[in-house]
Structure formats: C-alpha cells, structure tokens
Amino acid sequence: MKETLLNKFSEIFGGTEGAKVYFAPGRVNLIGEHTDYNGGHVFPCALTIGTFGVARKREDQVLRFYSMNFEELGVLESSVEGLKPEKEAEWTNYPKGVIWAFQEKGYSVGCGMDLLLFGNIPNGSGLSSSASVEVLTGHILRDFYGFDVSNQDLALIGQYSENKFNGVNCGIMDQFAIAMGKKDHAIFLDTADLSYEYAPLKLENAKIVIGCTNKKRGLGDSKYNERRSECEAALASLQKVVDIKSLGELTQEQFETYQSAISDEVKVRRAKHAVLENQRTIQAVDALNRNDIALFGKLMNDSHVSLSKDYEVTGIELDTMVESAWKQDGVIGSRMTGAGFGGCTVSIVEEDKVDRFMEEVGREYKEKIGYAASFYVVEVGDGPVIL
Ligand code: GLA
Numbered sequence: 001m002k003e004t005l006l007n008k009f010s011e012i013f014g015g016t017e018g019a020k021v022y023f024a025p026g027r028v029n030l031i032g033e034h035t036d037y038n039g040g041h042v043f044p045c046a047l048t049i050g051t052f053g054v055a056r057k058r059e060d061q062v063l064r065f066y067s068m069n070f071e072e073l074g075v076l077e078s079s080v081e082g083l084k085p086e087k088e089a090e091w092t093n094y095p096k097g098v099i100w101a102f103q104e105k106g107y108s109v110g111c112g113m114d115l116l117l118f119g120n121i122p123n124g125s126g127l128s129s130s131a132s133v134e135v136l137t138g139h140i141l142r143d144f145y146g147f148d149v150s151n152q153d154l155a156l157i158g159q160y161s162e163n164k165f166n167g168v169n170c171g172i173m174d175q176f177a178i179a180m181g182k183k184d185h186a187i188f189l190d191t192a193d194l195s196y197e198y199a200p201l202k203l204e205n206a207k208i209v210i211g212c213t214n215k216k217r218g219l220g221d222s223k224y225n226e227r228r229s230e231c232e233a234a235l236a237s238l239q240k241v242v243d244i245k246s247l248g249e250l251t252q253e254q255f256e257t258y259q260s261a262i263s264d265e266v267k268v269r270r271a272k273h274a275v276l277e278n279q280r281t282i283q284a285v286d287a288l289n290r291n292d293i294a295l296f297g298k299l300m301n302d303s304h305v306s307l308s309k310d311y312e313v314t315g316i317e318l319d320t321m322v323e324s325a326w327k328q329d330g331v332i333g334s335r336m337t338g339a340g341f342g343g344c345t346v347s348i349v350e351e352d353k354v355d356r357f358m359e360e361v362g363r364e365y366k367e368k369i370g371y372a373a374s375f376y377v378v379e380v381g382d383g384p385v386i387l
Helices: 002-013 087-104 129-145 151-164 173-179 220-238 252-261 265-289 293-309 316-327 351-369
Strands: 020-029 044-057 062-067 076-079 113-119 185-190 195-200 206-212 331-337 344-350 374-378
Touching: 002 020, 002 044, 002 062, 002 113, 020 129, 020 173, 020 344, 044 129, 044 173, 044 374, 062 087, 076 087, 087 129, 087 151, 113 129, 129 151, 129 173, 151 173, 173 185, 195 265, 206 351, 220 252, 220 265, 252 265, 265 293, 293 316, 293 331, 293 344, 316 331, 316 344, 316 351, 344 351, 351 374
Parallel strands: 062 113
Antiparallel strands: 020 044, 044 113, 044 185, 062 076, 185 195, 206 344, 206 374, 331 344
16 A cells, blocks of 8 residues: 555655655544534544555645545645635645644644545545544644644644634544544543543444445535534523533433423424433443443434434435344444434444345345445554554
8 A cells, every 4th residue: 555655646746755654544433423512422433444645845835735536636736825725625625724723823834745645435425534634634744843742632733624724613523533543442532621531342243334325415514514503502592591511511301401491492402412412422331331232232223313303414315224224133233423414324233244234235225215325344443653
C-alpha cells in the first residue's frame, strides 16, 4: 500500500523526497446516536479502514491536493492565506478547514503542502470519511510543525473546522473516536466533559458487519442541523422547570416528570430520544462489561426503533436493511449508525452466519429498494499513525 501511494504521489507531484505516509481511521458508532451534541454518552470505535495521506511540506504558500478517490477532479490548488470554503473546492474543504482552524487557534501554518489522499472507507457512507480526513490533516500539521497538541486536541480542532468552516454543527464523537482509537476497544465517552474509558470489545464469536445503503446523500446536513435545533429548543423549555445544562443530565423518570414543559409534540419525541438513548448507552456498556452480549444487542435494536420513530432520521433504506437484519439467524443486534438519512447500518453477527447474513439482507434490500447494498466485515483499530 505504502509503495503504491508513494508511486502515485511521485507521478502527480514529482518525486517523493521529503514525503511521508500517514493514516487516520474511519469509525463506527455501536450505540449512542445523536447524543453527542446533547451532553450524553457515545460508544464508537475506530476501524482498520480509513484515509491514507502522502504529504510533503512546501517552501511557498501553495496547497496542492489530489485524491485517488476523485481522480476526475485532478489537482486542486489553493493557498494557506485567506482560506475560505468554496463549493468548487469539493473535498479539499476538509483539509483546508483544518489548516484554517489551526491558524484561528493561533498556530502558525505558514507553508503550503502537497497532499495525496486515498480512502478505503466508502465515501458518504456514515463511517466518517470527512472526520477521518480532518484528523489526518491535523496529524500531518502536528508532524510538520511539531505543534504541542494531543490527539484529543486534534479531535477538537477537527470538530471546530467542521462546525465553523464547513457549516455542519456536528458533535465531537467522530473526530474523538478517530483521534483516540484503540485496537479491539470501543470508547465510552461522556460528551458532557470528555471523560472516557476504553472498553474491550469482547464479542466472542461475533463480527461487526457494516451494511451500506448506497443511498446518495441528500439533505442530510441540513436535517442534521435541524435536529440539533429541535433539541436545543426542547432543552430551553425544560430549563424553565428544571436546572439542567443538557438533555444528557436527565434520567428517564426525570424526563417523564418534566416533559410537559415542552409544548410541541415533535420536540418532545426528539428530546425523549436524546434522553433514553443516553440511558441505553450507559446500560449497553455495562452489559458488555458483564459479557451480556444479548442485552447489548437488544439495546442496539431499541436504539434503532427510537431513531426511526422518535428521532426520524432513518428512512426506508435504513429501516429496510435493519428490519431484514433482525430476522436473520445469528444476529445479536442491528441498527443504523452515524447521522442517518442514508449511510450505514451496524450489525453484530455470529461469525459462521456472516456470509448468509450478507446474502439474505442484500437480497431483500435489493428487492425492496431497487439497487444493491454493500457489506463490510470490519475490524477495530488504532488512531492516527505515521506509516
Ligand atoms: C454525525 C456527527 C456526530 C454525531 C452523529 C450522530 O456522525 O458528526 O457528531 O452527532 O452524526 O450520532
């Protein structure tokens, strides 16, 4: 892989002297969806698939970007000065956003770079290809300039760039899971204060299977921001009757006591999801630590129902895939993962049933939706590295 990437870099940018190869993973969230901007818990893990980057610092201020996933776009150029998001800049808005974010935070990024990327995460699938590029870029800048920033800082800077440069009001989960990834462990993160624990993923004879709906991303980002505002409005109503900073502070019982303070029925359901999903995540991690995989799976299934009925971020593609998964032999749990509105599902499936699972769910999905899904059996890996 390293060889192929360096050869391509040389072909595009001329020579490989001074170039280094970097990697940042993608992530999958096992449970705790749409809780990270509500002060709740999440339970994601980094994957062994992700984004590879070959980078070389330049003497001038020119930025040159090339992606092996979007070869038709050729080399896209920019400058480290006066960075702003532009539609024509396509995917390069992500690395540019991170360079901008470092500058905003007072780090001097004065030189340009040549950067070649190759991602083996399906693009726009909900496995965080964008957060992977963000953390990768921060990791490269830290290496170039020797900035004193931790991996957690890389996550925060990545999120800042996505919020302020790319206009998606995402929470911290994706960048944190990627920057802080640990092989064979998931991260139990409390987004209220960023305290976290690594939990060993002892899935016994089961595998993590990702089902990609292959639905083209549509209004995903604007709907995402809409859900976030709905939760903020529900929180503001609750704050009139109870002293809380976020929805994640409430137990189910407390929510039931105070929910009448929210006048709008839709916002009640949004807040209910945020509160109960947080409680489910806490229970799920406890179940996993006690080796109760069956309960972990059941909570994953409950999470999907809540995301479908109360939070309304699934749609026919994700629902079809998950409902088909629930019927298969050897499935411990299955749910949508990530923001929703298309993207992927995550299922925990007994190892010897995985092939049959992919075949059956794939067949039912194609029959109902009209086009094929894709499946990936994934492994849990580490955070960013230099190869
Ligand atoms: C996206 C966001 C995350 C998180 C999830 C939903 O992946 O980037 O911050 O909110 O959606 O759980």
